[in-house]
Every structure is written in structure tokens, then in C-alpha cells.
Amino acid sequence: MKKSFLIYLISLIIAFLGDVSMRSLACNSANGNLLDNMQNDEEEYIHPEQKKLDILHYDLDILADHRNKIIYGTAVLTATGQADSIVLNFFDNMDILRVALNGAETLFSEYGNKIYIQEKIKTEDTVTVSVTYRGTPVMEGHTSFIFGEINTNPLMYTINEPMSASRWFPSNDLPTDKALLDIKITADSGLVSVSNGKLIGVYPKGSKKTYHWQTKYPISTYLISVNISDYAHFTDTYTGLRNEKMELHYFPVKEHQKEAMIDWEDHPAMIRVFAELFGEYPFIDEKYGVTEFLWMNGALEHQTITSIGYKLVTGRKYFNDILVHELAHQWWGNAVGPASWKDIWLNEGFATYSEALYDEALYGKGALSANMNRIYSIHFAGTLYDPPELFGRMVYDKGAWVLHMLRNEIGDLYFFRLLREYYQKYKYKNASTFDFVALAKEVSEMDLDWFFDQWVFKGDNIPVIEWSKSLKKENNRVYLQIKLSQIQDKFPVYRIPVDIVINYEKRRSERVFVLMDEREKSITVELKDELQTISFDPDTRVLASFNEKESE
Ligand SMILES: [Zn+2]
Known part of the structure; x- marks a missing residue:
């Protein structure tokens, strides 16, 4: 499921007026709570x-x-x-x-x-x-x-x-x-x-x-x-990894046929990207398709037949990210189902990160970072496992960030091996967060309990790191000291890899690394030139807020 928030529509209008990239304006500050107050009450619903x-x-x-x-x-x-x-x-x-x-x-x-x-x-x-x-x-x-x-x-x-x-x-x-x-x-x-x-x-x-x-x-x-x-009806064909053919069936409302033929034409290529990343499309003996319904807020990933709100069929591919998201659910959510609704991030976080992976496959690392920046937020209240809102932005965006950080932690080789093995192992079945954690540890051969504790089970919201700098002269050398403190109140100490860039004059810079695994840490660097600025996390690797402390 993916909702297209009002703020996103507003950003589209701004994009029209300003003639700037729409994706870059796809603001993530909308609050899902306003639109959906669904509670996780499956205990009461299921005898x-x-x-x-x-x-x-x-x-x-x-x-x-x-x-x-x-x-x-x-x-x-x-x-x-x-x-x-x-x-x-x-x-x-x-x-x-x-x-x-x-x-x-x-x-x-x-x-x-x-x-x-x-x-x-x-x-x-x-x-x-x-x-x-x-x-x-x-x-x-x-x-x-x-x-x-x-x-x-x-x-x-x-x-x-x-x-x-x-x-x-x-x-x-x-x-x-x-x-x-x-x-x-x-x-x-x-x-x-x-x-x-x-x-x-x-x-x-x-x-x-x-x-x-x-x-x-x-x-x-x-x-x-x-x-x-x-409905009108038109078809297309997806050619699988082993050259097998699968029909795509589209059912737009009649007056949208022309627009739908434009909006939905990328599906064979989209399926191919995910098949190569995760493994073959899970329902290849049946079909994939898209139809229109009247839920105006977004789309829903019904197995083999995504429904999309008719206002999101424009003939201008404005909502390609939603189509990519729903398609990704055919792997994450539909083939590999959640063990319970407490595991909803295994659906929505995975589908949201798949949007970023799709852009990365098409446009490279810059597009991946742009995606992660777009879904960055300091308002991720609650834990990812058993979240307070089933379909709040936190589940989608923090869920995607957790996969992104896991990828950085275990490396691309093990991360994509993990996704493929996870898909193969739980395809047509269900997996819990615990199943995913166990497989991540097995595939990477790393102890990742601390990672999932801080990002999924216990860590509420995101880490906040306050930093300050001071300069010290000694024997004609200048030393920069950077002090870092974790000041978030919902989780005592995160373990976060922090890249710091020290920018000098004439566009020269150097990088230093701090593993922020204590509440307070500091680092001292001998400056090689006149200091200009200091910046954090240049490669968009961590979900954390870096705030400069007001000088005392
Ligand atoms: Zn979704």
C-alpha cells in the first residue's frame, strides 16, 4: 500500500510552477497519522x-x-x-x-x-x-x-x-x-x-x-x-530471466486508456529490474496487472493486480514511484507475507527501499542518496516492530532506512545475497522480523542483535547527535577537536558509523571517521589548511540528526 499524501500533491503543483524536479520536492514531512488512524488490534480480531x-x-x-x-x-x-x-x-x-x-x-x-x-x-x-x-x-x-x-x-x-x-x-x-x-x-x-x-x-x-x-x-x-x-483492457508482455513470457493485463477506466498506456508502459522493465535484484517475479505463471479504483490516496498491491486511485493516472508518469512501490510488494508482502501485522515494516519498508533500489539501478548512486534524503525525517515516533501506526510514514521510511543501514553494515555482497535468500526461503509463505534477523545474521556471519535492537525492536525515533568544535594551537600547528554527544532520550546509546568531512579553502577537504558507540566521544585532527566548514554523513549512510551545539 502506498499513500500519496496531500503535501506530495502540493509539491507537484509547486514543481509545475517552479519547473524543478518533482522527485526532489516529493516532501516526506507529511504525517500519516492525519490520514489513517488504524490501530494494530489483531489480537481482538483473531480468535x-x-x-x-x-x-x-x-x-x-x-x-x-x-x-x-x-x-x-x-x-x-x-x-x-x-x-x-x-x-x-x-x-x-x-x-x-x-x-x-x-x-x-x-x-x-x-x-x-x-x-x-x-x-x-x-x-x-x-x-x-x-x-x-x-x-x-x-x-x-x-x-x-x-x-x-x-x-x-x-x-x-x-x-x-x-x-x-x-x-x-x-x-x-x-x-x-x-x-x-x-x-x-x-x-x-x-x-x-x-x-x-x-x-x-x-x-x-x-x-x-x-x-x-x-x-x-x-x-x-x-x-x-x-x-x-x-474497464478498458490492454496488454503487454514481460520476458522473464529464462525467456519465459508473462502477460501483463491492464484495466483502466475507459476515459483513461490513453493516459494509462503511457503511465503503465514501464512495467516490463520494472519487473526485470526487481527480478534481477531479488529473483524472478513470483507469480510468473499467472500475470501482473494494474486496475483503477476510487481510493484517492494511493494504491494497493493486490496479488498480481495492483489497484491505483484514478486520480493518479495522469498520462505523465507523475506517480511512477507508486507503481514501482506496488510492484515491489509482489515480492515483499505478497510472495513473502508478514507473519503478523506487527511485522508490517517487512512489507512497507522493503517496498519503499525497493523504490530507491530501482532508481539506483536506473540512475546510479546519486539517485539512491536522493531517495534516502527524501525519506529522511526526525519524526519517526515509535518502534519499527509493532509500530503505533500500521501505515504511518515511520513504517515506510524508517523501514527503508533500516535496510539501507543494514546494507552499509554488512556490505552489498551480503545484503543482496540476504534479500535473495530471504525471498527464496519464505516465498509463498510468511516471515517474521525474527526470521529476517536470524537470516541476516546467518548470511552475514555477523552478530547483528545490537543493530536490530537499536533500529527495529527498541530504538524509538532516531538518534540525535549534538556536536561542537574547538581549535587549539601547539608548536605552530592547529588542531581541531570535535566533541559529539548522543542526546536523544528514547534510547540510551546507539552505535552509529559517522563520517565527518572537514572542508578547507579552495574546495579541499578530508574525511575522518568516528564509530559513535558511546554517549560522548571526541576526535582531534591536525588541520592541514584554513578550516571552512564541517559536514556529517556525506554519503547518506545513517539515519541520525547532527546538530551543532550553540557555543557556551
Ligand atoms: Zn506499500
């Missing part, structure tokens, strides 16, 4: 029995009646596991007409947006639970099954992330219970229904038309999507 359940397959049959804003659904879940009862998430405003277990109607109860079926299930068993229902899904924030309209045409779409799949179908709605999926979407025959995976068939019946989509790669419920409108 303990649900973690013992394993859904193998969802067969969803959804009829969307846009005139009455009602969906009629039948969900057939094939499940196994070791549980005392079958508990599923499903919002209680939906009218349940029938629940069947292995084909026979069964009793069930509803409580707290969950349905309970008193049936023990064992790992050697496979059962089917069938739920027939109808109703108007309720929204929370921007999530649900939404009946919208664009230029008097219906546009229906879903946003499930993080915990809203059960607003429109009964599900074991936790990211670790991945399953296979068949989804049959029925709507007016003039409308096109788009979903995950491959299109198996289109079946007209009277005034309606049913689209059957199939996903054979395991998918988390939050990544299942429905988009229905009178």
Missing part, C-alpha cells in the same frame, strides 16, 4: 482457534448488484487444521442464509463479527464450509467492498488490508493463512470484473456476465481483490 485452522482453498461466488448496493455471495472454504471448533471472521451485518459443513446444513452461531461452528477438525481431515449470504458491506475508514461510481458508471472495488476481507466474505483473515483461490464475479454484462490470478473464463447469462479468476499461488486474504467497472 485463538483461528490460528489452528488452515484454509486450503477459497471458492468465492459473488454477485454484485450495484443498483441496490448489495452483494449475494456463496463462499466455499476447504479447510484442515487441529482445532476444537471452526471460527471464521465475518461481519455480522451480512445476512447468512445457510451454512453447510461437508455439504450438509449445520448449526452455527455469530458473535463479535465471527461465525462459530461447533465441529472439531483434525489435521488428517479436510472439511468444506459453505456460507451463503447477502448484504451491504459496511465500511471502516476506507476499507470494505465499496459501491462507487465514476462518470455515472458503476465502479465497485475492495480494500481488505489489513483486516477487512471479512466485510465481504467469510474468511480466516490473518495474513499467515494463505490459500488457493477461485473467484467468480457476476455483474451487469456491460461491466468487466477483475481479480487475482488468471482469467479462466467469461460466462454471459441473460443481462449478467460472470468472470472466473483463479489463483494457484498461495494468497493471503487481505490481498484478494474485486474490481468491477466498464
Whole structure:
């Protein structure tokens, strides 16, 4: 998921007026809290029995009646596991007409947006639970099954992330219970229904038309999507690392076809960049695609079919960074899923750093540094693991910075080996932050506990280093002393590699290095010429604030 903040739009306008680079003005000072106050309440949402359940397959049959804003659904879940009862998430405003277990109607109860079926299930068993229902899904924030309209045409779409799949179908709605999926979407025959995976068939019946989509790669419920409108359709082809061909399917709203053909044309090259960096595109036997929805704030990385807000389709590639971000999620988030929502930085930090890696692949190290500067902030409240805001900027930008600093700590060779091994090991599964830490230590053969403690688990916000300088003359030589103090209050002592540049006259300079691993440190350097200025972290390597102390 990536939001395009208002401030970013404002910066675009400034960019137009000022005729300067838009990316350089893509300000990161917007505060996600204003737009999204989603709390991490998965403990309340998920009943303990649900973690013992394993859904193998969802067969969803959804009829969307846009005139009455009602969906009629039948969900057939094939499940196994070791549980005392079958508990599923499903919002209680939906009218349940029938629940069947292995084909026979069964009793069930509803409580707290969950349905309970008193049936023990064992790992050697496979059962089917069938739920027939109808109703108007309720929204929370921007999530649900939404009946919208664009230029008097219906546009229906879903946003499930993080915990809203059960607003429109009964599900074991936790990211670790991945399953296979068949989804049959029925709507007016003039409308096109788009979903995950491959299109198996289109079946007209009277005034309606049913689209059957199939996903054979395991998918988390939050990544299942429905988009229905009178979409246009065009295709492209991605050639894989072994020369295999994969179709790209694009579904813009009709009046955006021309713009979408421009905006989305870089995808084959984008996929190639990530395939070479991380490993082949994870869903190569199915597709990648983009469609438009009405969430105006950004885009969502549904598996094999990203949805992007229709205001972000401009025909001028203004929002390429969002497309790159959502594509990167196909590796980070979709193929390698989070073990829980506490691990959300493994989705968003990775996708955000992938934007920087993409720019680096195209334009070099300067573009990488520009990206890191763009997402630098001194307002990263909370810890990255189990963050206070699931989709706050801290998760995205500090998450990306942590990967950038890890890369500097272990070096490019081990960093990219780590990303590739992490992808191979957890592809089509889920990984926790602890899994990632363990693999980082294994691949690099380094003790990195201190690193993840300070940047991910315990360190809140960023380190603040106050510095002061003094000059001393001795035997006709001039010595510069720089004193550094860590003054942040949320974490006692960070270990930070600090490059300092001493700038002399005539553009001459020299570099000194301090490993800032104590609260206070100082360094003395014999000056080689008249001192001009002192600057810190010239290569954009550390997430820290360097402030000169007012002279006493
Ligand atoms: Zn994202």
C-alpha cells in the first residue's frame, strides 16, 4: 500500500510552477497519522482457534448488484487444521442464509463479527464450509467492498488490508493463512470484473456476465481483490530471466486508456529490474496487472493486480514511484507475507527501499542518496516492530532506512545475497522480523542483535547527535577537536558509523571517521589548511540528526 499524501500533491503543483524536479520536492514531512488512524488490534480480531485452522482453498461466488448496493455471495472454504471448533471472521451485518459443513446444513452461531461452528477438525481431515449470504458491506475508514461510481458508471472495488476481507466474505483473515483461490464475479454484462490470478473464463447469462479468476499461488486474504467497472483492457508482455513470457493485463477506466498506456508502459522493465535484484517475479505463471479504483490516496498491491486511485493516472508518469512501490510488494508482502501485522515494516519498508533500489539501478548512486534524503525525517515516533501506526510514514521510511543501514553494515555482497535468500526461503509463505534477523545474521556471519535492537525492536525515533568544535594551537600547528554527544532520550546509546568531512579553502577537504558507540566521544585532527566548514554523513549512510551545539 502506498499513500500519496496531500503535501506530495502540493509539491507537484509547486514543481509545475517552479519547473524543478518533482522527485526532489516529493516532501516526506507529511504525517500519516492525519490520514489513517488504524490501530494494530489483531489480537481482538483473531480468535485463538483461528490460528489452528488452515484454509486450503477459497471458492468465492459473488454477485454484485450495484443498483441496490448489495452483494449475494456463496463462499466455499476447504479447510484442515487441529482445532476444537471452526471460527471464521465475518461481519455480522451480512445476512447468512445457510451454512453447510461437508455439504450438509449445520448449526452455527455469530458473535463479535465471527461465525462459530461447533465441529472439531483434525489435521488428517479436510472439511468444506459453505456460507451463503447477502448484504451491504459496511465500511471502516476506507476499507470494505465499496459501491462507487465514476462518470455515472458503476465502479465497485475492495480494500481488505489489513483486516477487512471479512466485510465481504467469510474468511480466516490473518495474513499467515494463505490459500488457493477461485473467484467468480457476476455483474451487469456491460461491466468487466477483475481479480487475482488468471482469467479462466467469461460466462454471459441473460443481462449478467460472470468472470472466473483463479489463483494457484498461495494468497493471503487481505490481498484478494474485486474490481468491477466498464474497464478498458490492454496488454503487454514481460520476458522473464529464462525467456519465459508473462502477460501483463491492464484495466483502466475507459476515459483513461490513453493516459494509462503511457503511465503503465514501464512495467516490463520494472519487473526485470526487481527480478534481477531479488529473483524472478513470483507469480510468473499467472500475470501482473494494474486496475483503477476510487481510493484517492494511493494504491494497493493486490496479488498480481495492483489497484491505483484514478486520480493518479495522469498520462505523465507523475506517480511512477507508486507503481514501482506496488510492484515491489509482489515480492515483499505478497510472495513473502508478514507473519503478523506487527511485522508490517517487512512489507512497507522493503517496498519503499525497493523504490530507491530501482532508481539506483536506473540512475546510479546519486539517485539512491536522493531517495534516502527524501525519506529522511526526525519524526519517526515509535518502534519499527509493532509500530503505533500500521501505515504511518515511520513504517515506510524508517523501514527503508533500516535496510539501507543494514546494507552499509554488512556490505552489498551480503545484503543482496540476504534479500535473495530471504525471498527464496519464505516465498509463498510468511516471515517474521525474527526470521529476517536470524537470516541476516546467518548470511552475514555477523552478530547483528545490537543493530536490530537499536533500529527495529527498541530504538524509538532516531538518534540525535549534538556536536561542537574547538581549535587549539601547539608548536605552530592547529588542531581541531570535535566533541559529539548522543542526546536523544528514547534510547540510551546507539552505535552509529559517522563520517565527518572537514572542508578547507579552495574546495579541499578530508574525511575522518568516528564509530559513535558511546554517549560522548571526541576526535582531534591536525588541520592541514584554513578550516571552512564541517559536514556529517556525506554519503547518506545513517539515519541520525547532527546538530551543532550553540557555543557556551
Ligand atoms: Zn506499500
